Amino acid sequence: MKFIYGPEKFFINKNINKIKNEFPDESIVIFESNSDLNEIIESISTKSLFDQKKLIILNNIEILNASKLTKKEESIIKKLIYVLSNEKDNEIVFVNETNKLSSNLLIDFLINNSVNIECKKMEKKDLINQLTILVQEKNVKFSYTNINVFLEKMPNDLQIIMNEFNNLVSNYNEITFEIIEDIISKYAKNEVFSFLASIETYDLKHIYSKYLERVSEGDDPLILIGQLGSIFNDCIAYYYMSKLGMNNVEISKKLKQPDWKVKKISGILRNLSFSKIKKITKELAKIDIQTKTTGVESNELFEMFLIKNF
Known part of the structure; x- marks a missing residue:
């Protein structure tokens, strides 16, 4: 066993x-x-x-x-x-x-x-060393600087990192900054799951720090509200589909979402619980209406939401 x-x-x-x-x-x-x-x-x-x-x-x-x-x-x-x-x-x-x-x-x-x-998380310096060794084995030009750039643009998910890394070294003899920008742009660091990862911690200080980071990078709180609402609605859909006996592959097809995203949704549901997600979804819907009808600043409402729920 x-x-x-x-x-x-x-x-x-x-x-x-x-x-x-x-x-x-x-x-x-x-x-x-x-x-x-x-x-x-x-x-x-x-x-x-x-x-x-x-x-x-x-x-x-x-x-x-x-x-x-x-x-x-x-x-x-x-x-x-x-x-x-x-x-x-x-x-x-x-x-x-x-x-x-x-x-x-x-x-x-x-x-x-x-x-x-x-199965522990790998420290960034160890990951860089491992990727450098793999690059040498593949006889591909991928500079230390560009490996760092690549990792900065990826979500904190080693499975996704390795999938994209293998895709790059299998298709290019030299990985330049331009190639990284073109191929990896879908994983921009301000991608919604980086913020969701902080929410899963239930640590208000950490969550608020990530929120400020997102806002400083130009994200409107209204966009964050919409993104979170969408993800949590997917969590609710996942919950009901799993109760019907559907597995992740079937749910991925039904939701028309990639496998890695469905696994992340599953993890969020497991960590936050179905009842908590339902409550958060209702709160986000209220905030969306308030921003459109009361004239209250969206950042104020969203910050109050974070304090109330975390």
Whole structure:
């Protein structure tokens, strides 16, 4: 049994894919965040003489992030732990993409009874060194200065960074400033998710600092309100689609959003909770109306919104 956890999605996916390569596709079972625990227990405990070894991945199941358990949840977790303790036939992998592990029965059990694989964020200087090595291996001209420029224009998501980096070094013998500007412009640093990342922290000081940064870069608070409203509406849509049993690939097609954005929406929903997002969405709608009908400055309303909600 393995427990893969931490904030770095790129390393999480890398470890998952390494394990998945050891199994045929038909032997891989994946449970997503909204999966029912009783269904998971049944899947693990059901045996057959003719079954081949399975890989069962429990991907960010909701109970992993619970700090307070109801008696019903505690009872189900004890059943799950019992089943896991007696599991000898299959490979079980728990995945928890989080900045900080919760404290509950299941987490304690996994830490003490699994092969733990922590996926930490990479420091920028280490990332630059790694990219420089890869550039040399690919025999591509990509200066230290331009690597820095590239990273400055990317969101703080190593998966996206590596995808775009590989795209650049696979298609160009020399990566210039102009190429970076042309290809990577869609990931401008003031992109909405950089601000959303601060909101997920629930740290008003950090959120307000990011807000001022966005405004200083020329963003109108009204634009921020519209962007946040759009993203949170997508979160609500994601929630209802996931409750219908749709996976991320299906939701991506339905929302007509790229896979990386749907994963980010999933992370926001997991960190902020559905009820909190509904409340924020209503607040943003009120602010939008007030700015158009009362004449109150949008920055004042938005700052009041931040203080009230965070």
